Amino acid sequence: MPNDHARPGLSRRSLIAGALGLTAAAGGGVLSACSGSSNAGTTAAGAGGAAPSVTLGPKLATVQYPEGYVGPVARELKPITSEKVTFKIVVPQDVTIGDWKTNAFTKWLEQKTNIHIEWNQVGGTDDDIMTKVNAMIAAGDIPDAFMGVNFTRSQLFLYGQQGLFADVGQYIDGYALNLQQAMKDYPDARKLVQAPDKKIYSFPNINDCYHCRASNGRTFLNTDWIKQVGLAVPKTTDEFVEVLRAFKKADLGGNGRTIPFAGYKDAPFDTFFMNSFLYNPGEPWLVVNDGKVDVTFDKDEWREGLKFIHGMYAEGLINKDVFTADQDQMDRYGNAPGKPIIGGARSYYWGGFLDIDQKDPNARWRKYQAIPPLKGPNGVQYAAWNYLGVGVEVAKLVITKKCAKPELLVQWADAQMELEAILRGYGGPKFEWAKKGELGINGKQAVYGFSATWNTEKNISWSQENTMYRSQDFRLAERVNPADLTFEKPLYQQTVDNYFPYKQPQEMQFPPVTLDQDQAAQEAELKTNLKSEVNLSFSKFVTGQLDPNDDAAWNGYKDRVAKIGVKPYLELQQAAYEIYNG
């Protein structure tokens, strides 16, 4: 990349360089991080030239796989080095992981790979962690790697270009055989993880969560209620309103407490309802039309959607506090004692509006079912399907230039993509290999199962903070215990039936792009301002403070977003999109 963004770039770079020098001069403990290596000081020494002699261990024979299974395979893990090597890794603190040092998976992995990790835990929220990590980087106090720290693509690119983060791409071919296989299984993976300079600044993670691809548009209705009012699951926007009216009229919650449809501030409405008017993936509302990046929120179809939602709100079919209610308030609606009082909710999963009791076969959450997107007046009916944002992820493991033997860390990460390591990594040691005939979530032969629903024990897993290879087949090959029905199976089935068939073509989705430093700063500002204006106006239009039928109000809104800078915003994204496509 050019050096023309000199001012901010240079000053930070020189600060970092200075800081690195300072630390080195002080003879601090940082450089001795890779204690196994004698030449720890020569940070730039890559192992790209050395002839790798890495092979995968033999497959475990006892494990059953369904036919056509694509995903991680159980193999014998071999020690990566004969002599124990230590790396210093920064990780988030998490009460369920507990002390990383004594964690069961830590011990298991060290015993298998012969790689010892000196953990540095950072506490607080994700934002807190990023503050600390930025301070460490700026001060030159850099570990061998960061794990579970959510760098954005733009940050990875920035630090990668500054030479702080190692390009792991050069090691994948020689050292990461499991990852290689995974990238063959997921052909888009390379494109999604590489920076604009074609380098890969973090070890990729694959977690192909099928139902997550539809999460943004998932919406539930109480099927018991639908039966009680003698209607069918609504297929169109008109039928939907009819069902809600019937709920309200019948007052199935009792005492006039019925809320036909509920929403809360953490689950935006537009990602479901707008898709009856135009394809709308939700924030930041970017779509691609014939190769041109566009936004959804200033289109006439959006206005039609606003009228529709406003109509329901004005009729009292939606809870009054839909834009201010938080998760606690939503739970109060959903868990109301006695009879349920909400007829439906916009939520990512049941846990967004009530407590999930997985043991009870008649639990309330089972009455609510995900409904397909509604067909709008013009026949539009999309389920915003997340092809690109779910599945292949970046930044789970970032190796820095401080690390003298990155090829060992790459092998260490690759070992976590082996089937047993994956299971132990996120679920703990209490897994079992499925027996022949036991069925998984997708109804095929299961591969594995857990004795507990989801782990409630502490200190046994890494709680999904590490890199794994969880393909779709792998995730769906979890044994379903007929006595202990979790929400995974219905969530999967309802996604297959109700969202997958209505997905938009993949070309319409705006991909996760990488911006350079200047663009990222500009984009962040525009995005923040647009986001607040669009969200604010959305709530005003719905609640009637602004009338969507009034041309002046609508044009005023369009002027405001245009003034904030829809055009420069789209130009930025268009440029990044073209780089993404090569």
Add this chain to the structure above:
Amino acid sequence: MSAAGTLPPDERRLGAGAPIQDTRGDKIALACIYTALALFCLAILYPIVYVLSASVSDTHKVSAGQVWLWPVGFTLDAYKAIFDYDAIVSSFGNSVFYAVAGALVATVLTLLAAYPLSRKGLPGKGIIMAAFVFTMMFSGGLIPTYLVVDQLGLLNTRWAMILPTALAVWNVIITRTYFMVTIPEELVEAGKVDGCSDFGFFWRIVLPLSKPIIAVNLLFYAVGQWNSFFNALIYLTNEHLFPLQVVLRQILIQSKVDPSQMPDTSKLAQLKELQQQLKYSLIVIGMIPPLLVYPFVQKHFVKGAMIGSLKG
């Protein structure tokens, strides 16, 4: 009433031996004041009572909105659960340690800085004071401070919680004003006449006279330490050194994470359950120590803080 009635009007007005009859206006004013204060008190008390009740109630009853004031489905499970998490237990101990040690160190420093600055004879007093005040308005910034802490070898030690930013200039100013007001120059002179050294005077005369301001400083610093998380966040990378606030943030705020950012529903469900289980008991645990300390320090607190503020 009858006794008051027998008294001559003049005496009644003077109020000797009988309660003063409030005028109608006074009564109304009083009623208003009491109502306002009662409401104010309620506004503060209700959240505390609610949190206490919720912490000993069945979590499902809480999330169903059945808890309003008193516990529903009494259980101590939430408190038992706390002990399952080593991080919470150890961080509580750490927080107590940081609060006590931090308050002691900071109070000693404050007294040592404030006393000389309160005496007239100190050469360069204006410059020193200006230097102090300068730091109130300008700071070195995050990264330089981090570098200093790193170079001093304090990074990832308990000292990083106690030494950097130990002294609050604000407290120095209050304490200095207190000394200026309560320890007159004549007292110093009298001490000198009797052959008392500066240190002797400070130790034997000033400190015994300064209990209120010492109490105020201890409380300010202890509460400050108890509530702080930023230094811990920036300087500590060992779970066993974390204070409670860092762990609280991770559990209480992190769990409010945007579901669309969370790739995995099972993790989302796990976080939600964790939060529901621990939320209220953690808040209670977090507020108990300051609640316990306040009553004992309060009488000094009012006196000490008032002197500093009124005449400063």
